[in-house]
Amino acid sequence: MITPSSLTELRDAVLSAPRVIAVGAVTKPRLSAVEAVKISTRCLSGITEYEPGEFTFTALAGTPVKEIIAALAEKGQYLPFDPMLVEAGSTIGGVVASGLSGPGRFRYGGVRDFILGVRFVDGMGRLLRLGGKVVKNAAGFDVPKFLVGSLGRFGVIGEVTFKVFPKPETEITLELPFELKRLTGLASSRFEAAALDVLPGGEKMLVKLAGPGKALEVLAQEIGGNLVDNSIWSQIRETPWSFKTDITSDQVHEHKASHISCGGNVALSHDRPARGLTLRGEAPLWIGDRPRFAIESAVKQALDPQHRFPTLDD
Amino acid sequence: MSSSALSKFSTILPPDRILSRPVELAAYESDGLTAFHTRPIAIVVPETTDEVIAIVRLCHELKLPFVARGSGTSLSGGSLPIAEGIVIALNRLNRIVRLDPAQRIVVVQPGVINTQVTVAAAPHGLHYAPDPSSQSICTIGGNVAFNSGGAHCLKYGMTSNHVLGIKAVLATGEVVEWGRGSRERIGPDWCGLFVGNEGLFGIALEITLQLLPRAECFHTVLAGYRTLEQAGDAVSAVIASGLLPGAIEIMDALALEAAKAAVHAEYPPGCEAVLIVELEGPREVVAIERERLDEILQASQPVGMRPARDADERMAIWKGRKSAFSAVGRLSPDFIVQDGVVPRCRLGEALRRIAEMSRETGIRVANVFHAGDGNLHPLILFDGREQGALQRAEALAGRILRMCVEMGGSITGEHGVGVEKRDFLGDMFSADEIDCMQRLRAAFDPLGIANPGKMFPGKEAPALSHVGLHPLEKAGVISRE
Numbered sequence: 001m002i003t004p005s006s007l008t009e010l011r012d013a014v015l016s017a018p019r020v021i022a023v024g025a026v027t028k029p030r031l032s033a034v035e036a037v038k039i040s041t042r043c044l045s046g047i048t049e050y051e052p053g054e055f056t057f058t059a060l061a062g063t064p065v066k067e068i069i070a071a072l073a074e075k076g077q078y079l080p081f082d083p084m085l086v087e088a089g090s091t092i093g094g095v096v097a098s099g100l101s102g103p104g105r106f107r108y109g110g111v112r113d114f115i116l117g118v119r120f121v122d123g124m125g126r127l128l129r130l131g132g133k134v135v136k137n138a139a140g141f142d143v144p145k146f147l148v149g150s151l152g153r154f155g156v157i158g159e160v161t162f163k164v165f166p167k168p169e170t171e172i173t174l175e176l177p178f179e180l181k182r183l184t185g186l187a188s189s190r191f192e193a194a195a196l197d198v199l200p201g202g203e204k205m206l207v208k209l210a211g212p213g214k215a216l217e218v219l220a221q222e223i224g225g226n227l228v229d230n231s232i233w234s235q236i237r238e239t240p241w242s243f244k245t246d247i248t249s250d251q252v253h254e255h256k257a258s259h260i261s262c263g264g265n266v267a268l269s270h271d272r273p274a275r276g277l278t279l280r281g282e283a284p285l286w287i288g289d290r291p292r293f294a295i296e297s298a299v300k301q302a303l304d305p306q307h308r309f310p311t312l313d314d
Numbered sequence: 315m316s317s318s319a320l321s322k323f324s325t326i327l328p329p330d331r332i333l334s335r336p337v338e339l340a341a342y343e344s345d346g347l348t349a350f351h352t353r354p355i356a357i358v359v360p361e362t363t364d365e366v367i368a369i370v371r372l373c374h375e376l377k378l379p380f381v382a383r384g385s386g387t388s389l390s391g392g393s394l395p396i397a398e399g400i401v402i403a404l405n406r407l408n409r410i411v412r413l414d415p416a417q418r419i420v421v422v423q424p425g426v427i428n429t430q431v432t433v434a435a436a437p438h439g440l441h442y443a444p445d446p447s448s449q450s451i452c453t454i455g456g457n458v459a460f461n462s463g464g465a466h467c468l469k470y471g472m473t474s475n476h477v478l479g480i481k482a483v484l485a486t487g488e489v490v491e492w493g494r495g496s497r498e499r500i501g502p503d504w505c506g507l508f509v510g511n512e513g514l515f516g517i518a519l520e521i522t523l524q525l526l527p528r529a530e531c532f533h534t535v536l537a538g539y540r541t542l543e544q545a546g547d548a549v550s551a552v553i554a555s556g557l558l559p560g561a562i563e564i565m566d567a568l569a570l571e572a573a574k575a576a577v578h579a580e581y582p583p584g585c586e587a588v589l590i591v592e593l594e595g596p597r598e599v600v601a602i603e604r605e606r607l608d609e610i611l612q613a614s615q616p617v618g619m620r621p622a623r624d625a626d627e628r629m630a631i632w633k634g635r636k637s638a639f640s641a642v643g644r645l646s647p648d649f650i651v652q653d654g655v656v657p658r659c660r661l662g663e664a665l666r667r668i669a670e671m672s673r674e675t676g677i678r679v680a681n682v683f684h685a686g687d688g689n690l691h692p693l694i695l696f697d698g699r700e701q702g703a704l705q706r707a708e709a710l711a712g713r714i715l716r717m718c719v720e721m722g723g724s725i726t727g728e729h730g731v732g733v734e735k736r737d738f739l740g741d742m743f744s745a746d747e748i749d750c751m752q753r754l755r756a757a758f759d760p761l762g763i764a765n766p767g768k769m770f771p772g773k774e775a776p777a778l779s780h781v782g783l784h785p786l787e788k789a790g791v792i793s794r795e
């Protein structure tokens with residue numbers, strides 16, 4: 001294990017061994033369970049820039065998400081993509097590399113929708129800054145987005161810049177009996193739900209509303225169901241799920257045992273699904289078919305010609 | 315193109331869909347950046363995705379450069395033809411393949427016009443969020459290539475934030491399909507990498523877009539200020555309040571003058587700048603938030619404030635805003651529109667410096683911009699018939715772009731680098747960073763046949779002529795933002 005404490009040291013670390021992979025707090029252990037020298041981002045920690053008036057912050061890859069959430073909350077802001085495993089210590093770099101968003105991604109989008117820029121080390125040991133630091137930028141290829149979900153296989157993330165939003169005044173949670181029609185109906189409704197999940201077993205669904213408290217009371221009456229404590233969302237976020245599968249709402253019934261998130265777009269489970277990504281445990285990284293195109297190895301070759309990082313199939 | 319090459323295309327397309335007579339080519343010589351003209355060898359007009367795939371594979375075999383083209387409204391020269399290449403016109407691939415209201419997704423061919431997506435979604439109470447002001451004419455393929463934005467980016471993001479899946483033929487001839495229609499994905503974000511490639515990776519054949527429920531209620535306020543700086547301060551106050559408006563836009567005095575002349579827009583007397591803020595959401599939420607917004611704006615000392623009382627008044631506010639650019643065309647025979655971004659907190663400073671540069675050079679600059687995300691659109695006015703005027707205007711545009719980079723911003727917020735800003739890419743990125751992007755480009759396009767000469771600095775510049783309104787703007791069909 002190498003533990004660089006600056007971006008220059010991170011670059012040296014990449015060049016120091018024939019095969020390396022970055023790790024954060026290892027809250028999704030299967031993603032980095034490969035034969036390679038581990039580069040820990042533990043000492044690459046801290047928010048380097050935060051300007052609330054810009055709705056942006058920049059932080060080193062090893063910064064615990066918990067620290068970021070606290071700093072944002074002080075200024076009345078939050079991460080709309082709702083990162084998972086926060087209490088377990090997940091780091092912002094790990095959030096990007098794993099591409100794992102929480103239930104709150106339903107309203108405004110996931111990690112990919114809030115990342116603005118990145119500094120990363122490519123396989124040739126070059127420290128590169130791509131994307132930007134402002135909320136809007138269309139210059140150059142969108143490498144920051146590509147690195148979301150890239151599992152450290154194309155580069156080591158050193159620092160990231162994100163867009164954030166003002167935190168809604170109040171949140172309330174309703175529990176209703178699950179019905180697919182009700183789920184898709186709510187997803188298209190005027191209520192603009194902040195999250196929409198189905199609990200394992202497929203009997204109950206949860207709706208989160210966020211906004212001014214007085215207005216939410218009225219909306220909640222119209223939606224119906226039982227009020228439940230908001231802490232249920234952190235239980236969902238903190239659960240060490242083993243598998244993640246991207247689905248569409250018409251497939252919800254095939255994933256009865258799973259926790260269904262994002263209005264029927266994600267299945268999180270402890271049991272091995274027919275298709276998906278393994279986050280923890282002994283199962284292969286990819287379960288079932290994964291689209292494979294020639295461009296994947298060409299892009300790998302472009303960013304990491306010596307295969308200093310493992311491939312997606314290692 | 316040699317006649318043998320042409321004959322190869324005729325095995326794919328009937329003769330009436332291979333255009334090579336000078337009169338036919340003339341219509342494709344420019345895009346929305348009318349300063350540049352290039353005559354391509356031929357225009358090919360596929361009608362099916364299989365034809366597009368066959369054309370790209372043939373280009374690959376012949377090492378023949380190609381430029382994909384939607385409606386040709388690019389403002390940065392993105393769809394400018396290549397002299398030694400062909401243009402692949404995609405307008406006839408204009409089918410909405412599938413619309414699934416329950417999943418709120420729509421699958422479209424690249425030639426589908428932006429507003430047609432919303433029109434198709436409207437009966438289901440849904441809409442497609444990205445709204446470039448060219449939306450009544452520009453294509454989803456063009457939007458994907460440029461990651462186009464609009465007035466609602468702060469809250470809902472750009473095109474990329476709404477693309478769930480892409481089927482594309484890469485410049486190598488490989489056909490790829492990314493995304494299964496889910497809002498989530500596993501593995502690297504290939505769609506994210508493809509969107510914004512400016513036509514340098516290949517051609518998008520089918521795009522899966524997410525639709526959003528249409529907001530139930532809007533509250534749109536127009537506030538006039540004595541100075542541009544006061545309008546800027548009001549933006550900061552709104553941002554600091556914790557509200558998340560759907561749109562925050564500013565127009566300066568020159569832009570107001572133009573809008574008054576063009577669409578008889580009315581603004582509070584004595585104002586030198588106008589701020590437009592729009593809230594949207596469920597009616598109960600908007601009812602509460604509008605009180606807060608109105609309070610904040612009252613406190614910002616406007617000379618006048620006009621909340622839209624109904625849908626017509628809201629439309630009138632947006633009409634003044636969206637027509638402003640074309641309206642500026644009435645104040646000056648020619649203009650360049652720039653697209654730099656600055657950190658929002660430095661908007662006031664940026665505008666002051668632009669005003670100084672304008673005074674110093676004697677070149678008039680109008681400002682209409684997305685204040686909420688710091689995306690400036692300075693309009694640099696000049697008269698192309700005057701010797702050297704275009705060059706002076708371009709020099710000023712360049713100074714403004716460099717200022718944006720110096721302030722920690724970007725050379726483009728939504729119009730792309732194209733031909734126009736490729737020499738400025740090096741101001742934002744180091745040689746290594748540009749090399750990294752060039753390596754990526756080479757992975758998608760090892761022969762360099764997809765839209766060569768765009769985005770990256772260094773290639774010979776095509777002929778510059780003078781700048782005017784897009785023909786469709788002159789006809790009043792579209793306006794710019």
Ligand SMILES: Cc1cc2nc3c(=O)[nH]c(=O)nc-3n(C[C@H](O)[C@H](O)[C@H](O)COP(=O)(O)OP(=O)(O)OC[C@H]3O[C@@H](n4cnc5c(N)ncnc54)[C@H](O)[C@@H]3O)c2cc1C
Binds near residue numbers: 381387388393794
């Ligand atoms: C009056 C006016 C107002 C505008 N307002 C805005 C605005 O508010 N916001 C904004 O962001 N932009 C705006 N634009 C710029 C322009 O409309 C956008 O860039 C738009 O996305 C271009 O679409 P198009 O169909 O005209 O594409 P084209 O100009 O034909 O092509 C643009 C680029 O896309 C590539 N391309 C086209 N189709 C494909 C495909 N299927 N696959 C791969 N590459 C492809 C082309 O090669 C080219 O590089 C405006 C332009 C005008 C003239």
